[in-house]
Amino acid sequence: MIRSMEVIETIKMIQEECLDIRTITMGISLRDCCHSESKISRAKIYDKITRLAADLVKVGNNIEKEFGIPIINKRVSVTPISIIAESSDEEDYVKFAETLDEAANTIGVNFIGGFSALVHKGYTIGDRKLIRSIPEALSSTKLVCSSVNVATTKAGINMDAIKEMGEVIKRTAHLSEKQDSLACAKLVVFANVPEDNPFMAGAFHGVGEPECVINVGVSGPGVVKCALEKVKGADFGTVSETIKKTAFKITRMGQLVAQEASKRLGVEFGIVDLSLAPTPAVGDSVAYILEEMGLEKCGAHGTTAALALLNDAVKKGGVMASSYVGGLSGAFIPVSEDAGMIEAVKSGALTLEKLEAMTCVCSVGLDMIAVPGDTSAHTIAAIIADEAAIGVINNKTTAVRIIPAIGKKIGDIVEFGGLLGSGPVMKVNNFSSEEFINRGGRIPAPINSLRN
Amino acid sequence: MRAIITVIGKDKVGIIAGISAVLADNNVNILDITQTTMQDVFTMIMLVDIKGVTIDFSLLSEKLEKKGDEMGLSVRIQHENIFNSMHRI
Known part of the structure; x- marks a missing residue:
């Protein structure tokens, strides 16, 4: 049997020393949610997230109770939306952010990440639209997090993207001026971004990841x-x-x-x-x-x-x-x-x-x-x-x-x-x-x- | 499935009786008990089997907590694996 001192040590860590599990993040691939019609694509996104992550919060809470260890956040990360939205006729990607926000609200998670674009070597059409929509997307939604990868060791540094991100951050700050520019806290600019990071605001579900996955921070x-x-x-x-x-x-x-x-x-x-x-x-x-x-x-x-x-x-x-x-x-x-x-x-x-x-x-x-x-x-x-x-x-x-x-x-x-x-x-x-x-x-x- | 119950607080008459009554009521089998008193702080650790438990784990946890509150003690029940995984390779 486990020794008393060990039991006490664990309890002390949790009670007095703030030990916790910061996040259980479910990564969900949205690659099968592309559609030429934006409305259909968004409906598929909403359905898939709310189906796969329906029990995420409940399971997290149960584990927290049974093991007696606080699990602070339950989150979802998805395939970078620029890749998914790109096939659609949509010009205004804020709508995709709103869909993510709704889905996150329905399942009760703390944040949803993946309003993202990977532009370390250059922009596609979808990347351009997504980055342009970030300021409004972040200031009009609550739970959506956004990230943009602008450089990798393999590709070098995309200075055009960096210039634009400077402007995007400023616009985002202005749009959420009343909340001390809070929307900027939901936006990260990366170099060498990992594809399986469970932490926000930088979490997204990378293209090399499986259909659905659990990552823990x-x-x-x-x-x-x-x-x-x-x-x-x-x-x-x-x-x-x-x-x-x-x-x-x-x-x-x-x-x-x-x-x-x-x-x-x-x-x-x-x-x-x-x-x-x-x-x-x-x-x-x-x-x-x-x-x-x-x-x-x-x-x-x-x-x-x-x-x-x-x-x-x-x-x-x-x-x-x-x-x-x-x-x-x-x-x-x-x-x-x-x-x-x-x-x-x-x-x-x-x-x-x-x-x-x-x-x-x-x-x-x-x-x-x-x-x-x-x-x-x-x-x-x-x-x-x-x-x-x-x-x-x-x-x-x-x-x-x-x-x-x-x-x-x-x-x-x-x-x-x-x-x-x-x-x-x-x-x-x-x-x-x-x-x-x-x-x-x-x-x-x-x-x-x-x-x- | 086994769990560990820890009871921490000021020593007094009837702690074991109080806690084990809750366990017996809910068909929880006590496998092992150790207890120590360090500088007036009473610490009891119980290893229990909750395979036959008749109610939901979270309800059992609440009942134990409530009993603890009545007696001025902190009582918690946790799945045994959390301790095993932290302290055993």
């Missing part, structure tokens, strides 16, 4: 922080070992939940995403882990090294705990969703430039960053270009989820609510990148992409 920064408290002052070998052991335990939870969900729903198990995803709750912060390693504030010199160690140890610990690992897998560093990051920005310890450096070693990129509303589209595009370059050259995923908060200045606070949290508006380098961005075209794939 774990969490647990609080558990790692508490484990590190017990090895105060120990050397980095010990720090790494401690994080690995903890990540192993956290991931085993994810694996268990993924298997149960897959069995009960009769849907194939895809991957477990080994991510440390923070929430605004105190004690659920990635920044606090870095500070626990001995930094006065997240953002101090040494932060990048600390994050590199954390990110690597999380993967090493997690990888043996799950039969299939995928998605983003690593530590997230969103600003507004992490109490420690917010404090670090407010106190002046953490700047946009330092965050950019940190994205070289974390799992994603510049995430949930509020900048002044008057930041130009060119500057936003240039921020995306920098991130894409980091991803492309280093063979990793990078992303930008940035919120130009209309009407707000540096130091103002924007409130998104819920898991999206709230965050201070950060300073942006004001020197112009306009001429650079206006060049357009593609930055060729780097030499390290030629591996054959």
